[in-house]
Amino acid sequence: MKIIHTADWHLGKLIHGIYMTEQQEAVLEQFIELVAEEKPDVVIIAGDLYDRSVPPVEAVQLLEKVLFRINVELRTPVLAISGNHDSAERLAFGSSWYRHSGFYLNGKLSDCFEPVRINGVHFYLVPYAEPGVVREVFQDSSIHSHHDAMSRVTWEIEKTMDANATNVLVGHAFVTGGKTTDSERILSVGGSGSVDSDCFSPFTYTALGHLHSPDAIKHETIRYSGSLLKYSFSEVKQRKSISIIEIDASGQLTMNEKSLIPPQDMREISGYIDELLDPTFYTSQKLDDFLKVTLFDEGALIDPINKLRAIYPNILHLERKIEAIDLKKRQALRSIQSERKTELDLFSEFYKEMTTSEFTEQKQKLMEEVIDSVRKEVLLV
Amino acid sequence: MKIIHTADWHLGKLIHGIYMTEQQEAVLEQFIELVAEEKPDVVIIAGDLYDRSVPPVEAVQLLEKVLFRINVELRTPVLAISGNHDSAERLAFGSSWYRHSGFYLNGKLSDCFEPVRINGVHFYLVPYAEPGVVREVFQDSSIHSHHDAMSRVTWEIEKTMDANATNVLVGHAFVTGGKTTDSERILSVGGSGSVDSDCFSPFTYTALGHLHSPDAIKHETIRYSGSLLKYSFSEVKQRKSISIIEIDASGQLTMNEKSLIPPQDMREISGYIDELLDPTFYTSQKLDDFLKVTLFDEGALIDPINKLRAIYPNILHLERKIEAIDLKKRQALRSIQSERKTELDLFSEFYKEMTTSEFTEQKQKLMEEVIDSVRKEVLLV
Incomplete structure (x- = not known):
């Protein structure tokens, strides 16, 4: 058998x-x-x-x-x-x-x-x-x-x-x-x-x-x-x-x-953006793989996702390496936020998880309105 | 064959x-x-x-x-x-x-x-x-x-x-x-x-x-x-x-x-509410059929749907017979409404078609907010 x-x-x-x-x-x-x-x-x-x-x-x-x-x-x-x-x-x-x-x-x-x-x-x-x-x-x-x-x-x-x-x-x-x-x-x-x-x-x-x-x-x-x-x-x-x-x-x-070997692998790469955009690095890479990219750079970067996608078209997730101290600050901030903000927080995390675009203030405002109207609807029904 | x-x-x-x-x-x-x-x-x-x-x-x-x-x-x-x-x-x-x-x-x-x-x-x-x-x-x-x-x-x-x-x-x-x-x-x-x-x-x-x-x-x-x-x-x-x-x-x-004969027929009945609630009428009816009921009564009625459902449990649609002159007035009113109201009108008609409850002012207000936020979202995306 x-x-x-x-x-x-x-x-x-x-x-x-x-x-x-x-x-x-x-x-x-x-x-x-x-x-x-x-x-x-x-x-x-x-x-x-x-x-x-x-x-x-x-x-x-x-x-x-x-x-x-x-x-x-x-x-x-x-x-x-x-x-x-x-x-x-x-x-x-x-x-x-x-x-x-x-x-x-x-x-x-x-x-x-x-x-x-x-x-x-x-x-x-x-x-x-x-x-x-x-x-x-x-x-x-x-x-x-x-x-x-x-x-x-x-x-x-x-x-x-x-x-x-x-x-x-x-x-x-x-x-x-x-x-x-x-x-x-x-x-x-x-x-x-x-x-x-x-x-x-x-x-x-x-x-x-x-x-x-x-x-x-x-x-x-x-x-x-x-x-x-x-x-x-x-x-x-x-x-x-x-x-x-x-x-x-x-x-x-x-x-x-x-x-079984898929046409594109799923893997992670990390480094400073200039390293990742350097041909001496990327010519050795299979560029169309599905990637999670972690950037080590600190401070503001101008449109890193599109710069990286010009080389690596299938980036599924981009993140910045957050220093431990930063993370602590955020957690402290979150813990003092009112209950009211929790849904928005959850959505914001979800949005960041599912997309690579920024959850702008404008988007946040829209989401607040949607949560608000759903809340009212629940009260009505 | x-x-x-x-x-x-x-x-x-x-x-x-x-x-x-x-x-x-x-x-x-x-x-x-x-x-x-x-x-x-x-x-x-x-x-x-x-x-x-x-x-x-x-x-x-x-x-x-x-x-x-x-x-x-x-x-x-x-x-x-x-x-x-x-x-x-x-x-x-x-x-x-x-x-x-x-x-x-x-x-x-x-x-x-x-x-x-x-x-x-x-x-x-x-x-x-x-x-x-x-x-x-x-x-x-x-x-x-x-x-x-x-x-x-x-x-x-x-x-x-x-x-x-x-x-x-x-x-x-x-x-x-x-x-x-x-x-x-x-x-x-x-x-x-x-x-x-x-x-x-x-x-x-x-x-x-x-x-x-x-x-x-x-x-x-x-x-x-x-x-x-x-x-x-x-x-x-x-x-x-x-x-x-x-x-x-x-x-x-x-x-x-x-x-092929279904357990319940689908049919229409009409009359004044007192007639429909009169045992001399309804005892001759198959009460659990799926019904569209048209009421001839004018003026306000208190909770007609629930009174009728106590006798006819499967009313799917209840309507009042609207006099021709009333209908004309409504159409005239509709034609002068701004474009802004069209979606709300459509929804209100849909709501009345799909449910038997009233499209109250409170519900209308909620719907206006939803339309509003969708409109903003469309502009954002």
């Missing part, structure tokens, strides 16, 4: 205002080639196929194209589940029809207890589910955390599964101790949202999605494939790869990885 | 703030029974399966359930196209897989030239397409109107089709002379958007969607099935039905209809 395990494609992802669709398409072309070369028994996609419940049309078209080529043209069975970013219902529309060609796309918790059997191996497809949903399905009021929920699901599977078979679980969860980044949406506000790895002990292999690094956990039988691409600057140092798992007749696992 | 022809389901439709999903589900249950009894060779759904490009999850689930029961459980081939309300790309995701079970869902113009063959009959599935899209596909700059576009499409089909076969076209268009209502979205702003019936002369039968009445046109070989339900008060007098078409070996057509 040869499995290609991937997850967290996040099709339709927008990073700092730029759609990653072209990058995703390029990498998925390599993925299709890899499937054609490796000829696996099955391809697993462990959730977060899309980045959001209603992805852009281009993402929908890309997913259909890729799955059609792998499943129909290359005649490779595909096992996929919905993740916390997907809308299970929207993603899984039509899944009853897909089974004809060995494409199993599960968004329903109730459908995870009957395995998909491929070449003698039993695959359990457990879609991402909120603890509340699991509590409802089992009418079990003791289920509160993600761990409670996953324990109950795997316990139910264990009750009916053939312990002599090779059993593989496909899931989308945060395993306790896993390394997170900025781009995974937190599963549980006010709690860790994590699931102990013990939940998965009945399974020969557990193919997970959610954490974006293939090194997120170290475990002999549980693995995150990692995401398709780097999806935030907190992932710049991560390898991005596809896992290739072989399971022999005795249930022994061999794990390998293959890298 | 026995065809069941339906169209314009508009799943996810919201009328005056109320989702029609329950009504749609009840009527589609009857539809499934009808298919089970009639055992047609094929079911045609001529576009506008959904009411909008991103329908609510309940509508997605309902569509999947209905199609699964008809296509997979009842083993009936289904031919469907996207209409002007559908997102062709979102709706048609997965259509390559559906073909295995004889479910042909076409959202791509390029796929309409190759017929689907069922029991010797050739079906051409022409999805709704803007003239600009057709112009692009054929690189033909002479295509401007919907008529130009449909003429070109049917001409292309005619070039390759087998004239000796029985050929059926499935389309979503506004045929010249067709009777419209308030609930079909206008296809062409500043033009009629209509297509002459001559376009369809090569076909033994043309199964259309878009207009909501089965009586929208009178033609021997072209037919609108009409919508699943009444979708606006301009449709209250329309029959709602499913068309059953039989085509014999010589190409002769027999057309029949079957009615």
Whole structure:
């Protein structure tokens, strides 16, 4: 049994205002080639196929194209589940029809207890589910955390599964101790949202999605494939790869990885603006990479973003290195601001995060008016 | 060849703030029974399966359930196209897989030239397409109107089709002379958007969607099935039905209809409020129907909507009969209002159309502020 395990494609992802669709398409072309070369028994996609419940049309078209080529043209069975970013219902529309060609796309918790059997191996497809949903399905009021929920699901599977078979679980969860980044949406506000790895002990292999690094956990039988691409600057140092798992007749696992190389990398550079604009520096750089630039200069700079973009067209984020003392001053200032200003502060931070243009006084004034009118509306309704 | 022809389901439709999903589900249950009894060779759904490009999850689930029961459980081939309300790309995701079970869902113009063959009959599935899209596909700059576009499409089909076969076209268009209502979205702003019936002369039968009445046109070989339900008060007098078409070996057509009865009708009542609240009147009424109520009373009434709703819970729209002289006064007043007030006027009309509560001075003041701040924002950006 040869499995290609991937997850967290996040099709339709927008990073700092730029759609990653072209990058995703390029990498998925390599993925299709890899499937054609490796000829696996099955391809697993462990959730977060899309980045959001209603992805852009281009993402929908890309997913259909890729799955059609792998499943129909290359005649490779595909096992996929919905993740916390997907809308299970929207993603899984039509899944009853897909089974004809060995494409199993599960968004329903109730459908995870009957395995998909491929070449003698039993695959359990457990879609991402909120603890509340699991509590409802089992009418079990003791289920509160993600761990409670996953324990109950795997316990139910264990009750009916053939312990002599090779059993593989496909899931989308945060395993306790896993390394997170900025781009995974937190599963549980006010709690860790994590699931102990013990939940998965009945399974020969557990193919997970959610954490974006293939090194997120170290475990002999549980693995995150990692995401398709780097999806935030907190992932710049991560390898991005596809896992290739072989399971022999005795249930022994061999794990390998293959890298996919996007046309443009995501990375960080830093220095004084004059250094970064100096040909002796930048001629050694791949200029069209997606960059976070940190400038060391102090004092005013005239239009640094446009000067830098003339050389590095895909700067996604520019920041100035703030001295520790400056930061302290700001924090002190913030703490004395009235409650009234909090929304504006939050928006201003959001604006700076999402754009590279300045949050001018004029913009601030406009935002104040908008907040004001929303406030009045809330009072009226 | 026995065809069941339906169209314009508009799943996810919201009328005056109320989702029609329950009504749609009840009527589609009857539809499934009808298919089970009639055992047609094929079911045609001529576009506008959904009411909008991103329908609510309940509508997605309902569509999947209905199609699964008809296509997979009842083993009936289904031919469907996207209409002007559908997102062709979102709706048609997965259509390559559906073909295995004889479910042909076409959202791509390029796929309409190759017929689907069922029991010797050739079906051409022409999805709704803007003239600009057709112009692009054929690189033909002479295509401007919907008529130009449909003429070109049917001409292309005619070039390759087998004239000796029985050929059926499935389309979503506004045929010249067709009777419209308030609930079909206008296809062409500043033009009629209509297509002459001559376009369809090569076909033994043309199964259309878009207009909501089965009586929208009178033609021997072209037919609108009409919508699943009444979708606006301009449709209250329309029959709602499913068309059953039989085509014999010589190409002769027999057309029949079957009615589907929703749990609640949509209709209008009018009178003085005291009459409508009088048990001698209302005991003869089906009280939970969706109603538009017109009151003849003059002068102030205290909370008429809530008094009426205590008897008729599903009033969607309440209006007072305005005397002709009143209307004239208002129009005169409107014509002297400054351009500045136009947006507010439009919103006020929209508000009255969509809700049954009053557009108070306080609400008007809030709206003025919002318009103001949007105006400033436009100037800033």
